[in-house]
Amino acid sequence: MRFILTIAFIFFMPVLIHARVLVVTAFPYIADITRIVGGDGVEVHSLASGTSHPHYVNANGAAARAIGKADLLIVNGAGLEDEWLEGMLKGSKNAAIQPGKDGHLDLSELVDLIAEGQTTLRRTPQFTHNGVNPHHHLDPANIPVYADAIAARLQRLDESNAGLYRANARSFVGEWKRRMKQWDSRLSDRKGSTVIQRHALFDYFLRRYDIVCAGSLEPAPGVSPTLQQANIILSETPADRTALIIRDVFNTATAANHLAARTGIKLVVLPHDVGSVPEAVDIFALFDEIVRRLAE
Ligand SMILES: [Zn+2]
Missing domain, CATH: 3.40.50.1980 (Nitrogenase molybdenum iron protein domain)
Known part of the structure; x- marks a missing residue:
């Protein structure tokens, strides 16, 4: 019994010493990159599911509960979450993840965005792109940019695992670039x-x-x-x-x-x-x- 307890203690000790960084992401693609880059240093929840309408998300319950105590919120940005995330973010009363804080990362600020022509249609509640196309994650060349930025932000929030995040991002980006050649x-x-x-x-x-x-x-x-x-x-x-x-x-x-x-x-x-x-x-x-x- 004592042996088992000793093994259990050694096994769980790193978790006891370093609590995981709690990350909430707007979309599953961000959650997946964050899990790969963050490894054992992070716990990740996505608000949207893969089949959610990205402009109108009914947030996943576990993620919505986690947002109040999250260390980091990562959003797609460029208006994609305008209809559904703003109220949740304010309602979370979590000062650490508000825009402008280290706990808030907006991926749209890292990449070139495609401007969309002005339309002659009157803006309606259904009008979902406000002068810029927000679906920037579907350019595969943008994915390594997000991975590096997520790794850098995790390093800032959790210096104890900085080497892990750097190494994970490096190997992810290397593999991603190999895959891009196949897709090309x-x-x-x-x-x-x-x-x-x-x-x-x-x-x-x-x-x-x-x-x-x-x-x-x-x-x-x-x-x-x-x-x-x-x-x-x-x-x-x-x-x-x-x-x-x-x-x-x-x-x-x-x-x-x-x-x-x-x-x-x-x-x-x-x-x-x-x-x-x-x-x-x-x-x-x-x-x-x-x-x-x-x-x-
Ligand atoms: Zn759209």
Whole structure:
């Protein structure tokens, strides 16, 4: 018995000496990068799930409870959480994770953002992109930038594990860059092809791989697709010059399915976050699956 207790004490001792950094993230992709970089130094909860509509998230209960005592909150930023996180953040009464504090990290401040043209449509509660496309995490070249920033922030909050975070980030970024070479070569045949999207979700990904987006079925981001909008896109880019229609997992499927049936253009459903389809079990598998479905 004493032997077992001694073993148990040695096993749990590091946890007793160094409490884990409690991290709450807005989205599963951020949680996955943070778990890889943070290793045993962190405990991570994501507010959104992979199938949540990213503009309108019903927060996961465990994550919502953790936000009050979190050491670090990591958000996607660029307006993606505007409709659902602000009230939770204020309600948390957690001074350490408010914007401007070391406990708050906004990933959109680290990367180049795609500005979206002004629309003539009146802003409605459904209008979800406010002059900038917030879905920057779908450019795979941005992922190492987040990993390095998350590692740097963890080092600042938890110096005792600084070496661990640095080493984990270095090996993650190395592996990520190897995978990017595979994705580049798998998508080389898609270069210069044209696609139509349901929502302006994959702009960063398409830009990275020189795939042209003829337009989105939504007249403005977040506004329901219209037949008129589909006709405008097809008048500018005929169906026989369009390789794919891209649909996401969280919006209604009707408009994209209807256009595919009407035109014969191939429809592909693409995952956008870890857990959004069964294959996307982690951040590597997410991009593997996007590439596989696009390359097919
Ligand atoms: Zn959006």
